[in-house]
Structure formats: C-alpha cells, structure tokens
Amino acid sequence: MKLQKSSLMMVLTVVTILALSSVVFAExxxxxxxHHSPAREAMVRRFAEEFEAQNPGVKIVxxxxxxxxYYMKLLPAxxxxxxxxxxxxxxxDVPRYRYYEVIQxxxxxxxxxxxxxxxxxxxxLxxxxxxxxxxxxxxxxxxxxxxxEIFEEVGIEKTPxxxxxxxxxALLITERExxxxxxxxLAHGNYGPVLWSLIAQTGTEFQDENGKALFNNPQGLEGFKFAADWVVEYGVEDPDFGSRWTAFKEGELGMVMAHPAMLGSFRSSHPDLPIGIAEIPARKEGEPRTNVMTNWAYVASSGAKDAELASKWIEFLTSEEAQRAWTLETGELPARVNLLNDPxxxxxxxxxxxxxxxLNSAVPYPFEALSQMDAAIRAAIQKVTIAGESVExxxxxLADESEKIYRDVILEEL
Amino acid sequence: MWYRIQRKIAPYVFIFPGVLFYLMVTFIPAIVGVGLSFTNWSIISPKFKWVGLRNYERMIGDELFWLSLKNTFRYAIWLIPGVVIFSLLLALLLNSKVRGITIFRTIYYLPMVTPIAVASVIWMWIYDRRTGILNYIIGLFGMAPRNWLNDPKTAMGSIVAMGIWLSVGGNMIIYLAALQGISRSYYEAAEIDGAGYWQKLRYITVPLLKPTTLLIVITTTMSALRAFTQMNIMTQGGPLNSTMTIVFYIFNTAFTDLRMGYAAAMSVGLFLITLVITFIDWKFLGKGVNYDAE
Structure with missing residues (x-):
C-alpha cells in the first residue's frame, strides 16, 4: 500500500514538473x-535568428x-x-484588408x-x-x-x-540599319509605374474619392503621349526589340526607366556592366522629378495569436538597422526618413x-487597384504602339477603364 | 444469408473511400462554387451578400469574358487538330521495327514529363527576339527577326506551337498502343486484295483508331479550355489581351481582383460550355466508332 502511495506521489510529481516546464519553456x-527572392529570404532568416535571440521563447516560422x-496561397489560407x-x-491592398477585418x-x-x-x-497604411x-x-x-560606356561613346557628358x-x-544612342x-x-517597357510617373510629372490629379478619373485632361494626355511617342514619334524604343533587361545587360539599350532594385539583378548577372543611375528627368527645367512609388507592407493578421509580439516583430523587420541592411543587400529602398542621406x-x-x-520626389501609386491599373495602362499604350490607335x-x-476597375474591384466589394 | 448480404454490401464498402474522396474534393466544392456564383464573396472576408443573378448578368455584358472565351476557342481550334495530326504521324513513324526505336519513343515522350512552367520558360528563350533560335533559323532564310510573343498576330500561334509540342508525346503513346492493338489479319486481307499503304491507312488504320481519336480529341479539348500556366508565364494574357484565355481571366478575377463570386459565375459558365462541347464531340465524332479492333 505504501509502495503504491509513493508511486502515486512520484507520478504526480513528474506530471507537475512536466506541466510546469511546459509553461516555463513554452514557445x-x-x-x-x-514573397520570395533569394536575398530577401536570407535576410529574413537572419533577422528571425536575431529576434529569437533577443526574445527567448519566441519562434519565427x-x-x-x-x-x-503568393496570393494564391495566402487568400485561401x-x-x-x-x-x-x-x-x-x-x-x-491594405485598406481593403483592413475593411474586411483580416488585419489588425x-x-x-x-x-x-x-x-x-x-x-x-x-x-x-x-x-x-x-x-x-x-x-x-x-x-x-x-x-x-x-x-x-554608351554615353561616353556617343559623347554625352551629363545625364538628361x-x-x-x-x-x-536617346536619339544619339539609337542605331538602326x-x-x-x-x-x-530608351525604354519604359510599357511598365505601369514608369508610365504613371510620366503622367504624374504633368501635375494632373488621378482619381476622386468616388473613383471618377481626373487624369483625362490635356496635362495627363501630354504625359501619356510622351510615353507613346518614344515608340511612334521619336522611334527611340522598339516594342519588337525583346526584353529590355536582356538588351540593357548586353549593351544594346542606352537608358531604361526602372526600379532601383534592378541594380542588384544587373550586378549579379553582369558584374562588369558599366551602370549609371540618375533621377528620372523632369518634364521641364525647374519642375519636380516626380516618380511613382510602389511598396509592400508588413501586416499582422486579425487572428495573430500574440498581437503584441507580431507588432514587435514587424517593428524589428522595419527598424533602421534592418532597413539599412535590406537596402545594401537587396537594393530595395528604405522607408525611414533617417536613412534618406545615410552616409x-x-x-x-x-x-x-x-x-x-x-524618394524625395516620389508620390504613392495613384490607385488602390495596382495590378489592374498597371495592366490597363499597358493595354492603353499598346493600343497606340501596336494597334495604331490614336493617343486620344x-x-x-484608359480613363473609362480606370472607372470600371474602381467600380468592379474597389466599390463592388466594399 | 449473411454471406449473401456481405456479397451485396462488399462492393459498396470498397468504393466508399473513393466516393467519399471524390465528394470531398470535387463534387461538394463544385456545388459550393455554384452557390458562391450568386454572391459577392471576396475570398478573404467572411462577409458576403446574396446578389441573385447579378454575376451572370455581368458576365453576359462583359466584353473581356467573351474575348477570353473567343481566345480560348482559337487556342483549342488550332491545338486539337495539331495534336491529333502530329501524334498520329509520330505514332505511325514509330510503329515500326527499326533499331533504336525505344530511344526515339523516349525522345518524343520527354516533353510530356516536362513541367509546363519549365517548358514555358524554354519556349520563351526559343522565341526571344535577339537570342532565340527561331529568329536565328528564319534569319538564315533572310527573314527579319520578330518578337513572337509581343505581336497580337503571332502570340497565340506561338503558344499553340508550344502546346502541341507538350501534348504530342503522351498522345503518341496512346495512338501507338492503339495501333499495336489492330489485328494484322486486317492488313493481310487488304494486301491480298491489292491495297497499298495509303489505302490501308485510310480504310483500316484511321477507322479503327476512331475510339482513340475520340478520346484524344475530348481530353485535348478539355485541357485546351483550361489553358492557363503558359499564358500566365509567357504573355500575361497580352499583348492587347490577345492571349487572355478564360481560365486566366477567371484566375485574375478571383485572386487579383478578389471577386470570387463573379469568378465562380464564370467558372459555372465555362463548365456548361465544356459540357456542351464534350457532348458535341461525343455525338458527332462518336458516330460509327468501333471499339472492337480485334
């Protein structure tokens, strides 16, 4: 009987210790x-290790x-x-996800x-x-x-x-036979943020709060026409030339408007490529070099088990040190004011x-429905450069399409 | 008595797991999909409203829906005969007893095991305006290089060519199996009557391959109506929506626009269209099909 009692005590002690330890050492x-890129993945893994070291008991999966x-996996989940x-x-996307109470x-x-x-x-945000x-x-x-090198070859001493x-x-660089x-x-590659940047430089507004297109005016048209004219009027861009990235890497393209992150891509595949980077030119002398910015955001799900910790992790990922490392290793620009002139x-x-x-002359992407509006302006410019439609x-x-997209994508669901 | 009951129940017990699985992953989601087509569900939100037939009304008035459907048919109309003809030709060529025939069969079958995403990237290299082999070859004949995937006149044809290359290997094997199932006695009888190669092909081989052809036409039609990955990787539906297929449009509507209700309505539309086409295939191509090749 004694033996049974002591065995019972022992079992209870072990169970208690295990239960307590699971509380103390709970992760x-x-x-x-x-979304993936090799550089980005390596960075986040490193940040996760540092965060875990600073916060014992926390595990970043x-x-x-x-x-x-990415979205195909995220949305059903x-x-x-x-x-x-x-x-x-x-x-x-953040305002819509906020409306649906998916994020907190x-x-x-x-x-x-x-x-x-x-x-x-x-x-x-x-x-x-x-x-x-x-x-x-x-x-x-x-x-x-x-x-x-091309600039040197054709005798260009300063950037436009x-x-x-x-x-x-561009005309000096272009060669035909x-x-x-x-x-x-020169190339914009029908890329939405570049085309919207040229339109934004004219100072036009884009959309009112009810989704009405405000850019369909002589100013907006001037920017759109300028982009189309690279192909149809000046002949400095050829849509049949193939990938602008390959052309730039092979020294068959003098200038290309693109995201700064392309620097990493150029450097990794063509380390000796003679690259220069300038701000995009202004419409006229003395006007701002307005360009359209795109960015992503780290958000915390409404269902996050520990909301405070999730916020802390997001702050860690977007801290000054993290953003500095981020810029140096991935080419993505910092979002912090302190890093604008970081030595x-x-x-x-x-x-x-x-x-x-x-970053000083950047404006946010003018529409919530980024993917749809990128596709719309690409189609609009192709109507001119491929199908031969008038720019007007x-x-x-494009203006009608932007209103339709607002109705279908933003308004319909809200 | 118990034995009899067991015998009656046993088949149902055996098929139960399969039926359950089918119900879970196909039938029930399809029914739910039909239900969703009457809502404005956005996929990420638990909130949604019943909108009646509004998604279907919108579908009827949606130009891009009809354009993507037209593009899908264009794709199918070129792909199906291409796959049938090339698969049959290859099967006829490889249905002979020459040395190393297995190597040739393997080579032609290889595209079938290539993931479609990988094949798309390979074909993008082939079509590349400056470094692609296709432009190099046409350059040998003095023709100017083209940007195959960026021209509305050539983009869909370029994707069809890749589709044929991808599908021919698998269908060739099906034809080859069918060819080897045709009894030699038919050919011997025809030879005795003085039939030549073309007559044997026309009056014996092709008619006896009808069930196989029907199978290949139906499966290729279904895969053509679902074409998505190659458009997603190679052209993103462009230029000027010339390669926008219906599944690509449905995908964009669901996962980019977050309009799952409307995407579900278009999926129901596509299902009905596929059903009608399959029925037509069956009704017309199935006429006179003889399943007894022996």
Whole structure:
C-alpha cells in the first residue's frame, strides 16, 4: 500500500514538473509569410535568428513563397482561418484588408511611426485616425539606369534633366540599319509605374474619392503621349526589340526607366556592366522629378495569436538597422526618413545616391487597384504602339477603364 | 444469408473511400462554387451578400469574358487538330521495327514529363527576339527577326506551337498502343486484295483508331479550355489581351481582383460550355466508332 502511495506521489510529481516546464519553456510562434527572392529570404532568416535571440521563447516560422503563388496561397489560407500571423501585402491592398477585418491595428507608437517613415510610403497604411495597420517594406521608386560606356561613346557628358534632353540623348544612342533597330536609345517597357510617373510629372490629379478619373485632361494626355511617342514619334524604343533587361545587360539599350532594385539583378548577372543611375528627368527645367512609388507592407493578421509580439516583430523587420541592411543587400529602398542621406549607404554603394534622392520626389501609386491599373495602362499604350490607335482614343479608354476597375474591384466589394 | 448480404454490401464498402474522396474534393466544392456564383464573396472576408443573378448578368455584358472565351476557342481550334495530326504521324513513324526505336519513343515522350512552367520558360528563350533560335533559323532564310510573343498576330500561334509540342508525346503513346492493338489479319486481307499503304491507312488504320481519336480529341479539348500556366508565364494574357484565355481571366478575377463570386459565375459558365462541347464531340465524332479492333 505504501509502495503504491509513493508511486502515486512520484507520478504526480513528474506530471507537475512536466506541466510546469511546459509553461516555463513554452514557445510562442509567429508564422511569417512573404514573397520570395533569394536575398530577401536570407535576410529574413537572419533577422528571425536575431529576434529569437533577443526574445527567448519566441519562434519565427518563416515561409518564403514565389510571387506567382503568393496570393494564391495566402487568400485561401486567410479564408480558411489558417493564415500566417504576419505577412506581406501590397500597400494598396491594405485598406481593403483592413475593411474586411483580416488585419489588425499594430500595437506600436503611432505618432512616432508617422514621424519616422517617409509619408509617401505610409499613405495606404494608416486609417483616418492615424493608426497604422502595416509598416512599409520593399520600397521602389522609378529611376533612370544608363550605360556609361554608351554615353561616353556617343559623347554625352551629363545625364538628361528634362524630357527634351532625354529624347535628344536617346536619339544619339539609337542605331538602326535598313529600318531594323540594333541599339535602342530608351525604354519604359510599357511598365505601369514608369508610365504613371510620366503622367504624374504633368501635375494632373488621378482619381476622386468616388473613383471618377481626373487624369483625362490635356496635362495627363501630354504625359501619356510622351510615353507613346518614344515608340511612334521619336522611334527611340522598339516594342519588337525583346526584353529590355536582356538588351540593357548586353549593351544594346542606352537608358531604361526602372526600379532601383534592378541594380542588384544587373550586378549579379553582369558584374562588369558599366551602370549609371540618375533621377528620372523632369518634364521641364525647374519642375519636380516626380516618380511613382510602389511598396509592400508588413501586416499582422486579425487572428495573430500574440498581437503584441507580431507588432514587435514587424517593428524589428522595419527598424533602421534592418532597413539599412535590406537596402545594401537587396537594393530595395528604405522607408525611414533617417536613412534618406545615410552616409553608410552612400559610402558602401555610391550608386544609391540617385535612388535615395528619388524618394524625395516620389508620390504613392495613384490607385488602390495596382495590378489592374498597371495592366490597363499597358493595354492603353499598346493600343497606340501596336494597334495604331490614336493617343486620344486610347487615353479616353484608359480613363473609362480606370472607372470600371474602381467600380468592379474597389466599390463592388466594399 | 449473411454471406449473401456481405456479397451485396462488399462492393459498396470498397468504393466508399473513393466516393467519399471524390465528394470531398470535387463534387461538394463544385456545388459550393455554384452557390458562391450568386454572391459577392471576396475570398478573404467572411462577409458576403446574396446578389441573385447579378454575376451572370455581368458576365453576359462583359466584353473581356467573351474575348477570353473567343481566345480560348482559337487556342483549342488550332491545338486539337495539331495534336491529333502530329501524334498520329509520330505514332505511325514509330510503329515500326527499326533499331533504336525505344530511344526515339523516349525522345518524343520527354516533353510530356516536362513541367509546363519549365517548358514555358524554354519556349520563351526559343522565341526571344535577339537570342532565340527561331529568329536565328528564319534569319538564315533572310527573314527579319520578330518578337513572337509581343505581336497580337503571332502570340497565340506561338503558344499553340508550344502546346502541341507538350501534348504530342503522351498522345503518341496512346495512338501507338492503339495501333499495336489492330489485328494484322486486317492488313493481310487488304494486301491480298491489292491495297497499298495509303489505302490501308485510310480504310483500316484511321477507322479503327476512331475510339482513340475520340478520346484524344475530348481530353485535348478539355485541357485546351483550361489553358492557363503558359499564358500566365509567357504573355500575361497580352499583348492587347490577345492571349487572355478564360481560365486566366477567371484566375485574375478571383485572386487579383478578389471577386470570387463573379469568378465562380464564370467558372459555372465555362463548365456548361465544356459540357456542351464534350457532348458535341461525343455525338458527332462518336458516330460509327468501333471499339472492337480485334
């Protein structure tokens, strides 16, 4: 009987110790999803290790998902209630996810954050009361990449500062033989943020609060026509030339407007490529070098098990140190005001001067429905450059399409 | 008595797991999909409203829906005869007893095991305006290089060519199996009557391959109506929506626009269209099909 009693005591003691230890050593996990790039994945894994070391008992379960599968995996997971605690969203998507209560207000010092981040990077991330629902990452402006050797070869000494100078420079670079282009002067590649940047430079407004298109006016048309004219009027861009990235890497393209992150791509595949980077030219001398910014945001799911910890992890990922490392290793621009003229960044990579400066004249992407509006402006410019439509009718179509997209995508669901 | 009951129940017990699985992953989601087509569900939100037939009304008035449907038919109309003709030709060529025939069969079968995403990237290299082999070859004949995937006139044809390359290997094997199932006695009788190669092909081989052809036409039609990955990787539906297929449009509507209700309505539309086409295939191509090749 005694033996039985002592055995029972022993079992109870063991069970109690195990139960207590599971409380003491319990791990709080944060499931984190984001779209993949090798550099980005390595960075987040490193940050996760540092965060775990600073916060014992916390485990970051990280998943890096190819961009093509990202939303296809994220959306059903959210619908099924099995989504991640922290994830990446396009900044423009944040208001809709907030409306659907899929994401939650971050537990951070909102006033401090509003001072620390560049305003254009947080435009979509705060609500009417200034409360943050995400912190910015993967910031991209539009800059002008150019091939310094080609510039030297054709005797260009300074980068173009106005639209007229841009076309003059492009014409000097462009080479044709029997009507076939062998070297392209300039390219936008029908890329939405570049085309919207040119329209934004005219100073036009884009859309009112009811989704009405405000850009269908002589100013907006001027920007759209200028982009189309690279192909149809000046002949400095040829849509049949193939990939602009391949052309630039092969020295068959003099200038290309693109995101600063392309620097990393050019460097990794063609380390000896003679690259220069400038801010995109202004429409006229003395006008701002306005360019359209796109960025992503880290958000915390409404179902995050530990909301405070999720916010802390997001703050860690977007801290000054993290963003500095982020910029140096991935080419993505920082979103923090303090890093705009950061000496460490400029000393380590002098080519970052123009991309960092471009942040000062960057405006947020003018529409919430980014993917749809990118596709729409690409189709509009192709109507002119491929199908031979007039710029006026293509631009009218674009304005109608923007209103339809607002109705179908933004208004319909809200 | 118990034995009899067991015998009656046993088949149902055996098929139960399969039926349950089918119900869970196909039938029930399809029914739910039909239900969703009457809502404005956005996929990420638990909130949604019943909107009646509004999604179907919108579908009827949606130009892009009809354009993507037209593109899908264009794709199918080129792909199906291409797959049937090339698969049959290859099967006829490889249905002979020559040395190393297995190697040739393997080579032609290889595209079938290539993931479609990988094949798309390979064909993008082939079509590349400056470094692609296709432009190099046409350049040898003095023709100017083209940007095959960026021209509305050539983009869909370029994707069809890849589709044929991808599908021919698998269908060739099906034809080859069918060819080897045709009894030699038919050919011997025809030879005694003085029939030549073409007559044997026309009056014996092709008619006896009708069930196989019907199978290949139906399966290729279904895969053509679901074409998505190659458009997603190679052209994103462009230029000027010339390669926008219906499944690609449905995907964009669901996962980019977050309009799952409307996407579900279009999926129901596509299901009905597929049903009608399959019925037509069956009704017309199935006429006179002889399943007894022996």
């Amino acid at each position: 709080t996990t944060i499931v984190h999803w984001q 990280f998943e890096s998902i190819p961009i093509n599968d 959210i619908a099924a209630g099995s989504g991640p605690d922290v994830f990446q969203l396009r900044a423009g 207000e971050l537990q951070i010092d909102h006033e401090l954050a509003a001072e620390e981040f560049i305003p254009s990077t947080i435009d979509y 705060v609500d009417e009361d200034g409360k943050f629902y995400g912190l910015p990452t993967d910031v991209q402006t539009i800059v002008l990449f150019y091939n310094t 500062e106005t639209w007229d100078e841009l076309i003059e420079t 029997d009507g076939v282009m062998y070297r392209m002067g 460490v960044l400029l000393e380590t990579e002098p080519l970052l001067a123009a991309p960092l400066a471009s 009718s293509a631009f009218d179509w």
